[in-house]
Amino acid sequence: xxxxxxxxxxxxxxxxxxxxxxxxxxxxxxxxxxxxxxxxxxxxxxxxxxxxxxxxxxxxxxxxxxxxxxxxxxxxxxxxxxxxxxxxxxxxxxxxxxxxxxxxxxxxxxxxxxx
Amino acid sequence: xxxxxxxxxxxxxxxxxxxxxxxxxxxxxxxxxxxxxxxxxxxxxxxxxxxxxxxxxxxxxxxxxxxxxxxxxxxxxxxxxxxxxxxxxxxxxxxxxxxxxxxxxxxxxxxxxx
Numbered sequence: 437x438x439x440x441x442x443x444x445x446x447x448x449x450x451x452x453x454x455x456x457x458x459x460x461x462x463x464x465x466x467x468x469x470x471x472x473x474x475x476x477x478x479x480x481x482x483x484x485x486x487x488x489x490x491x492x493x494x495x496x497x498x499x500x501x502x503x504x505x506x507x508x509x510x511x512x513x514x515x516x517x518x519x520x521x522x523x524x525x526x527x528x529x530x531x532x533x534x535x536x537x538x539x540x541x542x543x544x545x546x547x548x549x550x551x
Numbered sequence: 552x553x554x555x556x557x558x559x560x561x562x563x564x565x566x567x568x569x570x571x572x573x574x575x576x577x578x579x580x581x582x583x584x585x586x587x588x589x590x591x592x593x594x595x596x597x598x599x600x601x602x603x604x605x606x607x608x609x610x611x612x613x614x615x616x617x618x619x620x621x622x623x624x625x626x627x628x629x630x631x632x633x634x635x636x637x638x639x640x641x642x643x644x645x646x647x648x649x650x651x652x653x654x655x656x657x658x659x660x661x662x663x664x665x
Contacts, residue, residue: 440594467651476560478641478655479595492651527594536645537583537602540653542594 438462440543442528448549449518457513457546461530468511469540470503471527479527485511518550553578555642557656565664570614570629572659574642577623584625585643585653586616595641601625612636637663 441460449455461468466487471479481495485505493503500518505511515522525547529540558573576582583602587595599610606618612635616627625642642656 469651469653471655476657478643478657479653481652481654484651486651495652529595536651537600538651539597539600540595542587542596544592544594 440528440530440541442526442543442546444546445544446547446549448551450551451518451520453518453550455515455518455548457515457526457548459511459513459528459530459543461509461511461528462532462541463509465530465532465541466508467531467533467538467540468505469529469531470511470513471529473525473527473545475524482513515548518548520550523548523550553582553644553646553652553654555584555644555654555656557640557642557659559659560657561660561662563662563664564632566634567631570627570632570636570661572627572640572642572661574616574625574627574656575623576625576642576644578644578646580646581620582644582646584616584618585645586610586614586625586627587641587643587655589639589641589658591638598627598640632661632663634663634665637661 468485470482473479484492488508500516503513525545527545529542531538554577585600586598599608601618609615
């Protein structure tokens, strides 16, 4: 079956611009996660959705970052007034067993480059 | 607070040799522990996980890991390395006490020498 997909695979933007990154989770998975992976680092938690609601957004670095999941499936991560420090690979994962022991299925990521 | 430390950002082994990737965790409660693998241009894939059942966990592709509470470790091993094992490996921890935050280590890049 289809895995988690993310679009675009690469995004180059200029400092100060607005970007949207999309995640299509595995069909039927109720839990969805966003992570950010900087060069040489492991994934860093940003936000977790259970259904349509953001159950935990404590990882969002500041108010320029926002994510939505209006119908409990596709999610969009939105970054306003991008900065060069936002350059990273943004990963999305989904799970059908929300909780600390769940297996998360990751997408290939969106590589964001802010010039 | 929870965290994991992966000792050795780069590990090289000969084909057929033992693979040992180290992970130590810090957690105020008994944790859940995971190993993920990331092949080039692919998403992270779960190798195995410890969720408080058997301390020796067997995963895919011949990998296994042993949870050692006394050493706060969850090292990943494979008896005989294959060329196809070359990838980035991440250890991660989460808490059974609630919440859904996963904390990943910085990763270990495994090179297999023919």
